[in-house]
Amino acid sequence: MFEEIKNGNFGVLALLPKLAQLIILLCLSLGVALIGSLSYLYFTDKNAEFEGLIGTEVTLLARIDLLQKVRNTIPQYEAQEKEANIVLADIKKRLPTESELVEFNKNLDEIAKKNGVSVMRYIKTADGEVSGFVKSQNITLSGCATYHTFASFIADLSSLDRIITMESVTIQNNRIGMAEDKYITTECSESGETSFPFSAVLTTYQYIE
Structure with a gap:
């Protein structure tokens, strides 16, 4: 009989006493509920992990973008510093010690x-x-x-x-x-x-x- 229930033939339950039918159905319901709860917890945890990875990726991308902007401005600052040094050198040249x-x-x-x-x-x-x-x-x-x-x-x-x-x-x-x-x-x-x-x-x- 259990082999038939395992194979999906629930018609044999009708041959059992009412109490046995109730117990078996209760066990099946609890099993389904337990599996659903575990599945929910599993996917909830995975979703939180996935969102955490997305947040980390966004943060990393923002840092990379900031570093790229800083890297792009370095030549400009170097050019301005060079120009300022030239002007300062000219001023010093015209200021006798x-x-x-x-x-x-x-x-x-x-x-x-x-x-x-x-x-x-x-x-x-x-x-x-x-x-x-x-x-x-x-x-x-x-x-x-x-x-x-x-x-x-x-x-x-x-x-x-x-x-x-x-x-x-x-x-x-x-x-x-x-x-x-x-x-x-x-x-x-x-x-x-x-x-x-x-x-x-x-x-x-x-x-x-």
Whole structure:
């Protein structure tokens, strides 16, 4: 009889007493319920595992995408850094160091002599202002020049590969006199053409090591 039930012939159950039929049906129902519960738990666990794998994959893909974006921007940042270093190098080149200031003063002498300008100067190091890696260096110029030679002096001075500003420029319209400079007094000597006392404050910028 059990062999026939196993083969799917449930008609033989009708030959059994009612109590036996009830017990067998109850056992079958419990078996089916147990199998269904186990199957539900199995597939639920597998679904959670699958969702976890999907979440991990999404996270990994997001990280890969972020790394790719970072990798793509590296050449751009390197190019910007290279350009910034070139600009900074050019700025430093035009900012004389302490030792290069001596050369700068020598250039002033050469330009003055080239243009027939008689120049004395006074360096006011105490007035230099420090800002980051830059220190301003004020040089007070005072001397004798004609309007023409002074203009040529300024033009040649601006051709130096240095950052230079000039202010407080005065030229007195008298042949022998005193330049308006509280540090230096210059008397202009007799010359073939009229020369006038002048004074100016020249500022260059020193690179601080």
